Amino acid sequence: MHRKTEACINLEAIRANFALACSLAPQSKTIAVIKADAYGHGMLRVAEALQDVAPAFAVATVDEALELRRAGIDNALLVLQGVTTSAACKMAASRHLTLVVHSLDQVENLLAARVSVPVWLKLDSGMHRLGLTPGDFAKAYKRLEAAGIEVQVACTHFAGADDPDSGTTQQQLEFFKAATSEFDLPRSIANSAGILAWPKSHAEWNRPGYMLYGCSPFLVDVATARPLQAAMTLRSEIIAIRAVPTGESVGYSARWTAQRPSIIGTVAIGYADGYPRHAPNGTPTLVNGKPAPLAGTVSMDAITVDLTEHDDAAVGDIVELWGTGIAVNEVAAAAGTIGYQLLTGVSSRVPRIYS
Numbered sequence: 001m002h003r004k005t006e007a008c009i010n011l012e013a014i015r016a017n018f019a020l021a022c023s024l025a026p027q028s029k030t031i032a033v034i035k036a037d038a039y040g041h042g043m044l045r046v047a048e049a050l051q052d053v054a055p056a057f058a059v060a061t062v063d064e065a066l067e068l069r070r071a072g073i074d075n076a077l078l079v080l081q082g083v084t085t086s087a088a089c090k091m092a093a094s095r096h097l098t099l100v101v102h103s104l105d106q107v108e109n110l111l112a113a114r115v116s117v118p119v120w121l122k123l124d125s126g127m128h129r130l131g132l133t134p135g136d137f138a139k140a141y142k143r144l145e146a147a148g149i150e151v152q153v154a155c156t157h158f159a160g161a162d163d164p165d166s167g168t169t170q171q172q173l174e175f176f177k178a179a180t181s182e183f184d185l186p187r188s189i190a191n192s193a194g195i196l197a198w199p200k201s202h203a204e205w206n207r208p209g210y211m212l213y214g215c216s217p218f219l220v221d222v223a224t225a226r227p228l229q230a231a232m233t234l235r236s237e238i239i240a241i242r243a244v245p246t247g248e249s250v251g252y253s254a255r256w257t258a259q260r261p262s263i264i265g266t267v268a269i270g271y272a273d274g275y276p277r278h279a280p281n282g283t284p285t286l287v288n289g290k291p292a293p294l295a296g297t298v299s300m301d302a303i304t305v306d307l308t309e310h311d312d313a314a315v316g317d318i319v320e321l322w323g324t325g326i327a328v329n330e331v332a333a334a335a336g337t338i339g340y341q342l343l344t345g346v347s348s349r350v351p352r353i354y355s
């Protein structure tokens with residue numbers, strides 16, 4: 001590569017974060033969520049790094065699961081959104097996938113396909129995005145059982161577990177327990193936030209995603225999340241430096257104006273790489289490990305940062321956008337989004353470098 005813009009991925013950090021998820025819930029099995037290209041970290045590399053310790057992986061789509069199978073990953077694979085056609089059910093069966101079933105339509109598709117696929121049956125416990133009502137859950141369970149389809153797990157998903165004081169999470173837990181108590185099924189409830197802050201949500205299977213990549217799902221400090229190690233460091237370099245006199249503006253729409261004689265560095269990363277277009281002036285970056293706040297609108301291929309406080313910054317110096325020095329959550333908060341979006345949005349133009 002001729003441009004020093006890269007996402008450095010620390011696979012050992014991901015293994016350590018997986019081990020932390022397991023140790024926080026020693027009674028549970030841990031299914032590593034590696035959908036969306038492992039939250040931007042590279043699904044195949046992450047799967048290879050975890051395949052000897054993770055009993056199963058979860059992805060969102062059958063296509064993601066097929067890519068893992070093609071790469072020779074033979075762990076159990078759970079498709080979190082399930083499928084919408086009988087043809088996809090047949091494909092899932094032929095590749096030994098496990099399907100989440102969250103609607104009666106999916107039950108009918110599966111029965112029409114006349115194949116045997118293990119199923120995780122999903123209850124809507126209050127998020128109202130995917131999942132069956134308690135009545136439909138019972139209907140689906142009976143239909144599948146009668147057809148000889150193995151229902152392996154009863155599952156549900158939290159809407160607000162990232163708020164450690166969330167009342168709705170407590171309600172969801174109670175609703176799920178009540179609705180599934182008549183079934184003798186293993187359960188799966190917890191995402192990263194559940195593992196870290198809601199011990200009551202730990203069940204036979206936990207489903208961590210974001211925490212595997214070293215990020216906390218919480219806006220507040222939560223002690224269990226402190227040992228997480230950031231797995232991706234997004235880096236670039238300074239490609240130009242200029243002096244900007246007081247009163248002159250920098251970048252599109254002149255959104256930053258020098259209040260003093262200033263030094264501005266231009267960095268080879270922009271929104272086409274996944275750096276958030278909405279990051280405002282002052283969003284943190286690090287140049288040679290020292291703060292260099294964003295100064296001016298993010299452009300497609302470049303950003304500009306204030307180097308006035310730096311004595312020795314030069315073209316070629318390394319810039320960290322997020323990672324071990326700046327939490328991705330901090331950049332996300334400045335840009336009005338969440339770290340999940342930033343990690344999954346790092347574009348294909350940015351090479352992933354593994355260590």
Ligand SMILES: *Cc1c(COP(=O)(O)O)cnc(C)c1O
Pocket residue numbers: 033035080157190191192193207208209210211217
């Ligand atoms: C993405 C996803 C997860 C992982 O959530 P994190 O907040 O990243 O831990 C767990 N369960 C389901 C159903 C998901 O879609």
